[in-house]
Amino acid sequence: GAVVSQHPSRVICKSGTSVKIECRSLDFQATTMFWYRQFPKQSLMLMATSNEGSKATYEQGVEKDKFLINHASLTLSTLTVTSAHPEDSSFYICSARGQEGGGTDTQYFGPGTRLTVL
């Protein structure tokens, strides 16, 4: 079945540095990728939606200059947290939507990336 990977799975960085998180669809072409942030009590917040070759659509309240999203190919999207601060520490999850073998559109989630900013 379709698989979405994220790299790195965990990252610890100093305040003020930038961190890049990759999201890859491994065996299908993802026309759309989503980036979520997980908050305490398990709630997921959609940060942005990205379509290959076009600018990401950010949700209200998400700073696009701070959370840079690039969807350069049908299998790769990246989220860069620029000038990270401790309040950016969170679990970031991506998902990819595409068609596997011509079947129904399905959304596949990545395993998440735990970001800790010191």
Add this chain to the structure above:
Amino acid sequence: EDKVVQSPLSLVVHEGDTVTLNCSYEVTNFRSLLWYKQEKKAPTFLFMLTSSGIEKKSGRLSSILDKKELFSILNITATQTGDSAVYLCAGRGVYQKVTFGTGTKLQVIP
């Protein structure tokens, strides 16, 4: 590799019916099982289950975990059209790594 499998993939029921959604998991260093409801944007959190055999309820929704059989179910009684959504199950392991299933698409027709 961690794996979460949900069944059925899709389901169509009439209003008032009761549905049971299934989730089986293989998660290393399992910590908890999560259920979400996804309608449009971000999935909405429903339940977190950590202990076997203890049912969690919220209105018409309930869920239970069987850690021996690595299985969980989500029940919805007296379904309404507003229950139409994709229901996602996720297993959480060490370092809060989360593995999602592909979801069950539920359609409730009047």
